[in-house]
Amino acid sequence: MKLYWAPQTRALRVLWLLEEIGRPYELHKLDLRAGAHHTPAFHAINPMEKVPALQDGAATVAESGAIFAYLVEKFPDSGLAPPVGDPSRGKFWQWLFFASANIEAAMTEKAAQVKLPETAAGWGSAARVFAVVEEQLAATPYILGETFSAADVMLASNLNYVLKLLKMFETRPAFDAYLERCRTRPAFLRAVARDSHDA
Ligand SMILES: N[C@@H](CCC(=O)N[C@@H](CS)C(=O)NCC(=O)O)C(=O)O
Incomplete structure (x- = not known):
């Protein structure tokens, strides 16, 4: 590959x-x-x-x-994903798509200072997007519950980018604890090392 x-x-x-x-x-x-x-x-x-x-x-x-x-x-x-047929596979796709679609849109809303009616904006609003993620992460260590998955790779990457690197939004205790869990994973550390080493 x-x-x-x-x-x-x-x-x-x-x-x-x-x-x-x-x-x-x-x-x-x-x-x-x-x-x-x-x-x-x-x-x-x-x-x-x-x-x-x-x-x-x-x-x-x-x-x-x-x-x-x-x-x-x-x-x-x-x-890194629940097996086909597992009931949590639906939630896996939901969070994977949620992270790609709604957090990116929330970033655009903030950067461009766009204000759309919540019912018209597919992502509702940036406030709603972050509230929904916070609700889940305050309840469970990973977005699907107890188990880390590829949806966490996407979600934590997006949160890390907007909260820690760009500092576009205020972080929250549930996000900090989640990012700490995700960013200390050996695979994340190897990826970051390679990202800067091969630059
Ligand atoms: N929707 C794409 C976005 C990819 C994207 O925005 N890539 C940027 C870098 S972060 C890029 O290649 N920019 C170069 C350009 O547009 O010229 C994805 O999620 O993969």
Whole structure:
């Protein structure tokens, strides 16, 4: 597997997931400042010309959420998603999509100072998005309950980005405790080390 990646970008979440899975992969660095992602070859892999994107033999997949879905399906033994047929698999997809769709939208709302009626905005409002995540994380150590999953890789990556790196929103005790649990995982630490080492 080859991950099209650039340091300090959304590609880190896939790098973290690949470290959790523990199967061989290589990084293909795209120098975004030099425009290395604006080539016909990369356009064919991701027409958005953004990282991350994954190549796996003849298969290519872009969009972080889709790459997560591809990887948990390919490696069911990784234990990073409830098995097919398990009742909690629905909640797994719900939180994976929630994190990709609603936290990104909350960021945009804040950065662009957009104000839409809550009923019209698909994410409701940034306040509602963070309240919903807080409600769950105050009750259980991980987003699905007692067990860490790929949905936590996505959610913790997003929370880490908006709360700790960009400091766009006030953090909360439940988020800090959750991020502490997630960011001390050996796979996260390896991913961060690789993200800066290979930069
Ligand atoms: N929706 C995409 C977003 C990817 C994205 O925004 N990538 C940024 C880096 S964080 C990028 O490649 N920017 C380069 C550009 O647009 O020129 C995903 O979640 O994978």
